[in-house]
Amino acid sequence: EVQLVESGGGLVQPGGSLRLSCAASGFTFSKYSMNWVRQAPGKGLEWISYISSDGITYYTDSLKGRFTISRDNAKNSLYLQMNSLTAKDTAVYYCARERTIVEVDYGVDVWGQGTTVTVSS
Amino acid sequence: ETTLTQSPAFMSATPRDKVTISCKASQDIDDDLIWFQQKPGEAPILIIQEATSLVPGIPPRFSGSGYGTDFTLTINNVESEDAAFYFCQQHDNFPRTFGQGTKVEIK
Numbered sequence: 001e002v003q004l005v006e007s008g009g010g011l012v013q014p015g016g017s018l019r020l021s022c023a024a025s026g027f028t029f030s031k032y033s034m035n036w037v038r039q040a041p042g043k044g045l046e047w048i049s050y051i052s053s054d055g056i057t058y059y060t061d062s063l064k065g066r067f068t069i070s071r072d073n074a075k076n077s078l079y080l081q082m083n084s085l086t087a088k089d090t091a092v093y094y095c096a097r098e099r100t101i102v103e104v105d106y107g108v109d110v111w112g113q114g115t116t117v118t119v120s121s
Numbered sequence: 122e123t124t125l126t127q128s129p130a131f132m133s134a135t136p137r138d139k140v141t142i143s144c145k146a147s148q149d150i151d152d153d154l155i156w157f158q159q160k161p162g163e164a165p166i167l168i169i170q171e172a173t174s175l176v177p178g179i180p181p182r183f184s185g186s187g188y189g190t191d192f193t194l195t196i197n198n199v200e201s202e203d204a205a206f207y208f209c210q211q212h213d214n215f216p217r218t219f220g221q222g223t224k225v226e227i228k
Contacts (some may be wrong), residue, residue: 035217045157045165045208047217058215061122094164098212106171107155107212111164 002026002110004095009115016085016119022078022095022112030073033098033105036080038091039114046091049080053100085119092116123148123211127220135228140196142223144209149189153213156185156194159206169194201227 008020022034036048049069050058057069068081078095092114099109124147134140144154152172157165167176169185172192182197196203204227209220 044206044222045210045219047210047219050215050217058217060216099170105212107153107167107210107217108157109167109170109176111166113164 004112006095006112006115009117011118013121017083020080024076029076032100034078035096037094037096040091087119090119123218125218125220131224133226134199137198140199142194144192144220146190150211150213152188154192155210157208
């Protein structure tokens with residue numbers, strides 16, 4: 001069974017940092033591109049970042065420079081380093097697999113359950 | 122950046138109604154559009170891929186149509202279990218973008 005399990009969320013003070021992790025199982029992680037997506041309370045989905053199977057990254061412009069996506073294929077894990085956090089970063093953060101077929105991406109197909117980040121003093 | 126304009130933001134339907142949700146892209150994205158269903162407290166579920174292909178395991182009352190800039194999600198004979206948020210997303214280019222979402226209420 002394909003599974004994505006996020007961890008690392010919690011309460012952090014404004015200006016602080018947090019590193020989210022996503023443990024993947026049930027598929028060959030190294031062959032898939034991955035994404036981070038967030039959802040603020042009562043809001044829609046916001047795409048944050050993407051990393052290809054070979055490490056090419058993309059970010060939404062508003063978060064570029066503060067957030068860094070990375071992966072460790074040997075550990076079947078995806079990460080999101082978040083710095084200089086503000087209240088606007090309060091959200092549920094989802095790890096999401098990209099449907100990748102022969103190195104071509106076809107959009108997100110599997111989501112984790114999410115981890116909650118709350119930025120507050 | 123490709124903006125996806127989704128409408129309506131909210132709709133109320135009665136069981137067996139036909140529900141139609143629109144997603145308009147600000148530029149041509151071919152058929153690189155997918156639809157998700159999200160119920161409260163749960164992660165989204167992929168229901169339509171490549172604009173028109175039903176994901177295996179999703180009931181056939183769901184269907185998608187469109188190409189280029191105009192896309193539609195249709196739920197025929199809507200059931201109470203279809204009450205949820207529905208989002209579109211484009212994967213034609215970066216940054217990936219989502220529609221604002223549609224809340225479907227079943228009376």
